Amino acid sequence: xxxxxxxxxxxxxxxxxxxxxxxxxxxxxxxxxxxxxxxxxxxxxxxxxxxxxxxxxxxxxxxxxxxxxxxxxxxxxxxxxxxxxxxxxxxxxxxxxxxxxxxxxxxxxxxxxxxxxxxxxxxxxxxxxxxxxxxxxxxxxxxxxxxxxxxxxxxxxxxxxxxxxxxxxxxxxxxxxxxxxxxxxxxxxxxxxxxxxxxxxxxxxxxxxxxxxxxxxxxxxxxxxxxxxxxxxxxxxxxxxxxxxxxxxxxxxxxxxxxxxxxxxxxxxxxxxxxxxxxxxxxxxxxxxxxxxxxxxxxxxxxxxxxxxxxxxxxxxxxxxxxxxxxxxxxxxxxxxxxxxxxxxxxxxxxxxxxxxxxxxxxxxxxxxxxxxxxxxxxxxxxxxxxxxxxxxxxxxxxxxxxxxxxxxxxxxxxxxxxxxxxxxxxxxxxxxxxxxxxxxxxxxxxxxxxxxxxxxxxxxxxxxxxxxxxxxxxxxxxxxxxxxxxxxxxxxxxxxxxxxxxxxxxxxxxxxxxxxxxxxxxxxxxxxxxxxxxxxxxxxxxxxxxxxxxxxxxxxxxxxxxxxxxxxxxxxxxxxxxxxxxxxxxxxxxxxxxxxxxxxxxxxxxxxxxxxxxxxxxxxxxxxxxxxxxxxxxxxxxxxxxxxxxxxxxxxxxxxxxxxxxxxxxxxxxxxxxxxxxxxxxxxxxxxxxxxxxxxxxxxxxxx
Numbered sequence: 008x009x010x011x012x013x014x015x016x017x018x019x020x021x022x023x024x025x026x027x028x029x030x031x032x033x034x035x036x037x038x039x040x041x042x043x044x045x046x047x048x049x050x051x052x053x054x055x056x057x058x059x060x061x062x063x064x065x066x067x068x069x070x071x072x073x074x075x076x077x078x079x080x081x082x083x084x085x086x087x088x089x090x091x092x093x094x095x096x097x098x099x100x101x102x103x104x105x106x107x108x109x110x111x112x113x114x115x116x117x118x119x120x121x122x123x124x125x126x127x128x129x130x131x132x133x134x135x136x137x138x139x140x141x142x143x144x145x146x147x148x149x150x151x152x153x154x155x156x157x158x159x160x161x162x163x164x165x166x167x168x169x170x171x172x173x174x175x176x177x178x179x180x181x182x183x184x185x186x187x188x189x190x191x192x193x194x195x196x197x198x199x200x201x202x203x204x205x206x207x208x209x210x211x212x213x214x215x216x217x218x219x220x221x222x223x224x225x226x227x228x229x230x231x232x233x234x235x236x237x238x239x240x241x242x243x244x245x246x247x248x249x250x251x252x253x254x255x256x257x258x259x260x261x262x263x264x265x266x267x268x269x270x271x272x273x274x275x276x277x278x279x280x281x282x283x284x285x286x287x288x289x290x291x292x293x294x295x296x297x298x299x300x301x302x303x304x305x306x307x308x309x310x311x312x313x314x315x316x317x318x319x320x321x322x323x324x325x326x327x328x329x330x331x332x333x334x335x336x337x338x339x340x341x342x343x344x345x346x347x348x349x350x351x352x353x354x355x356x357x358x359x360x361x362x363x364x365x366x367x368x369x370x371x372x373x374x375x376x377x378x379x380x381x382x383x384x385x386x387x388x389x390x391x392x393x394x395x396x397x398x399x400x401x402x403x404x405x406x407x408x409x410x411x412x413x414x415x416x417x418x419x420x421x422x423x424x425x426x427x428x429x430x431x432x433x434x435x436x437x438x439x440x441x442x443x444x445x446x447x448x449x450x451x452x453x454x455x456x457x458x459x460x461x462x463x464x465x466x467x468x469x470x471x472x473x474x475x476x477x478x479x480x481x482x483x484x485x486x487x488x489x490x491x492x493x494x495x496x497x498x499x500x501x502x503x504x505x506x507x508x509x510x511x512x513x514x515x516x517x518x519x520x521x522x523x524x525x526x527x528x529x530x531x532x533x534x535x536x537x538x539x540x541x542x543x544x545x546x547x548x549x550x551x552x553x554x555x556x557x558x559x560x561x562x563x564x565x566x567x568x569x570x571x572x573x574x575x576x577x578x579x580x581x582x583x584x585x586x587x588x589x590x591x592x593x594x595x596x597x598x599x600x601x602x603x604x605x606x607x608x609x610x611x612x613x614x615x616x617x618x619x620x621x622x623x624x625x626x627x628x629x630x631x632x633x634x635x636x637x638x639x640x641x642x643x644x645x646x647x648x649x650x651x652x653x654x655x656x657x658x659x660x661x662x663x664x665x666x667x668x669x670x671x672x673x674x675x676x677x678x679x680x681x682x683x684x685x686x687x688x689x690x691x692x693x694x695x696x697x698x699x700x701x702x703x704x705x706x707x708x709x710x711x712x
Contacts, residue, residue, distance in 0.1 A: 053090070054704040055097040062710055065089060083523040083532055086711050090521075096168065098697040103171045106178075110170045118166050125410070127368040127375055176690045183689065185681035190674030193681050196621040198668035203616050203639045206602045207629065208609050209656035210589045218585045222573040225580045229570050236579070238571040242538040243516045243564040247497075247505050248527065249490040251555030253478045258342075261476045265335045265342045268301050268472055288346050289332055294470040302472040303341070309425050310466035312355055320345070324469065343473040353466040356421045357435050358459035360399055362388060365408040365451030385445045385452035392443065392454065399456065408451060421461070431455065478555050490557035494550045501548065501561045514563070517575055520708055528558055536712035538562050590652040597650065602659055615663075629655055640665075 051059040072085045080088070120136035123129045128144055131137040148156035185193075229236040253261075270287040291297045298306040313325050323333050327347045334344030366381040367374050376384075388406060392399050403409075403417030424436050428448040434455055438444075443456040478486075497504040505512045513527050520539045523530050534551050537543055538560075548561045566572055599605045602613045616626045616639075624636035635653045639662055642648060647661040 051706065052710055053706050055094055056101050056701050058097055060093055065093070081523050081530055083521060083711065086707060087521055090707060094698060094703065095694055096172070098701045099172045099175060099694070100168060102697065103175050106175065108171045108174050110167050110174070114170060115167060118170055119163070122166060176693065179693055180686055180689055183682060183685050185678040185685065187674050187678060189681045190676070190678030193677040194671065194674050195668060198620065199640065200618045200620055200666040201639045201662060202618065202664040203660045203662045204602055204613050205616060205635070205658050205660040206606045206611065206613050207656045207658050208593045208597070208611070210586050213589045213592060215585060218588050220581050220584050224584055225573045225576055228580050228584060229576055233570060236571045236576050238569065238575060239519050240539070240568045241566050241572070242518045242562060243514070244518065244538060244560045245501065245512050245514045245563050246528070246558050246560035247493060247510045247512060249486050249557040249559070251478050251483065251486045251557065253476050254482050257479045257482055258476050260479065261474055262335050262342045265344055265472065265474050269332055269344055288344060288470065288472060294348060298470060298472060303475055304471065304473050306470055308468070310351060310353055310468050312464060312466050325467065338473065340476050341473045342476060343471055345469050345471045347467050348470050349468040351466055352463050353424065353436065354460040354463050355423060356461040357424065357457065358421050359419045359435055360417045360456040360458060361419060362403045362407045362412070362417050362454040363409040363451050364388070364406065364454070381452050385454055389443070389445050389454050483555065486557060490550055490559055494548060494559045497548055497559065497561070528553055532712060534558065534560060539708065590657050593657040594650055602661055605659060635660065
């Protein structure tokens with residue numbers, strides 16, 4: 008009973024001990040299984056200086072960039088753009104936080120006013136940004152539209168971050184200075200001059216092919232200079248391309264098919280059990296329907312001038328009468344037929360002025376006046392202009408909702424037909440010069456004044472049927488069978504298998520994990536992702552489709568992040584090693600001690616270098632030789648140097664004359680020059696330095712293939 012009593016007294020303590028033991032067990036299991044790191048890898052695309060980049064936030068930014076760029080950017084280009092931007096922002100933001108930089112409210116308001124300059128929700132009656140309106144909007148959004156509030160809060164925060172980073176870089180720029188001593192050194196570099204005689208044995212005197220450079224030598228040189236020759240993880244492949252381009256038979260089939268569309272066709276109708284006559288292009292009058300059914304491009308119900316038609320077919324089409332057909336003709340990778348539907352005389356250059364009176368901000372879809380009020384205002388402005396045309400520019404600048412009106416006064420200059428909305432186009436085409444009226448268009452009422460018309464000429468309206476020349480199923484099957492047959496037979500010896508079939512093997516080296524394009528193939532993330540997959544080994548083979556074509560590729564090498572591969576560094580390192588070896592050979596072959604003796608023994612002559620400075624260490628007829636000029640500056644008049652390994656050869660020099668610039672009381676002008684040089688691209692250099700020092704874990708490969 009005494010034991011039970013003691014246990015009861017220490018119940019809380021025992022529970023704590025048991026809980027601690029269980030927690031320790033769970034913690035050890037998580038550490039051993041890597042649960043912490045695996046959760047981080049599953050939830051973030053990377054970590055920058057300890058800050059995890061949320062995959063959700065990253066994905067949202069990628070989507071935003073793609074939306075902003077439209078179809079002008081690929082998925083991986085957007086991923087790379089966002090990653091680089093977030094790395095830059097994060098490394099800068101950590102510096103900003105360490106320095107406790109804050110943005111003054113007036114500076115923030117000024118930045119917001121520029122960001123929202125065209126958003127009518129935040130503009131006052133004078134068209135200026137109103138911060139109070141913005142605050143009221145945010146207060147209402149926080150209560151009634153959390154999604155909108157979150158979006159604008161993110162925008163506002165990004166504006167603040169950008170300003171803080173700008174302030175940080177401004178502070179760094181302000182901290183860059185140059186002393187009087189720096190100015191003196193710059194002055195001396197520019198104005199101290201030296202004349203010297205030299206003999207040069209050029210490296211070019213020894214043929215490059217006589218110098219052998221091993222892969223080991225390149226690697227050893229890189230190891231001595233590792234920071235200069237770093238590379239991301241890369242993969243090398245070799246591939247065979249199987250073209251799926253249409254055959255000549257495919258091309259002829261498309262041509263024949265297009266030709267049949269000119270005349271009527273008989274098609275069996277299963278419902279009536281009779282043949283129906285389908286009008287061809289020659290007889291149809293419903294061109295929009297006909298082209299939507301038989302053409303790859305829609306019907307264009309506009310007149311065109313001869314110069315607007317493709318060169319090569321414009322003369323032939325323009326020579327046809329209304330109702331006549333030209334073709335079949337080949338245009339780029341298409342076959343087509345063209346029927347002249349109508350002709351008319353039209354001016355190709357029309358001088359137009361306009362005032363746009365809208366009722367809605369079409370960016371935000373917010374009404375700022377009623378449609379009826381817009382019509383009334385447009386009619387009122389028209390009446391004023393008709394009574395005094397000289398007021399057009401003044402009224403356009405004051406009332407037009409076209410942003411360009413503030414600078415051009417509504418004058419659009421000479422424009423071509425069909426560059427605006429249909430109602431606008433119809434008005435300027437059909438009406439005579441001197442006509443002014445109000446026209447309703449999709450973006451508002453337009454007061455349009457036709458000032459002048461020039462270059463009246465023939466225009467035609469055409470119905471053009473185009474069909475792309477595409478590979479047939481027979482061609483597709485043939486290419487697929489060739490690719491799969493090679494894929495299965497290339498596993499033992501890829502190159503030998505290609506040679507036996509007369510296929511060209513194309514190597515591609517240095518592919519990076521987040522590259523989008525492969526030389527000779529184009530954009531193919533599937534192939535890049537496969538090459539970098541942990542399960543893909545050197546020697547593995549894969550077939551991928553590239554449009555209607557196929558590529559059979561083999562991984563030939565994979566390298567982790569670190570020193571460049573020897574072949575990558577060779578273009579950079581080999582010339583250095585080659586010149587070092589040539590310098591040794593030249594030194595061993597030199598006989599004589601004076602410049603004249605060395606020149607005579609090497610069938611060359613002693614040359615002069617006149618007025619050379621350290622700021623411009625160039626020898627006429629040779630090139631930049633800073634090391635040689637530096638030695639010359641260090642010698643006294645009459646002194647002769649030892650052999651010097653320069654940029655273009657081995658030298659020996661004798662200083663003939665030195666001209667030292669006279670001292671100055673102050674060197675402020677040159678100090679400013681030094682400061683300007685130091686400040687040049689300082690933002691980029693600071694950013695690169697911060698990224699070099701940052702601890703960055705890139706896990707994009709877990710999410711984007």
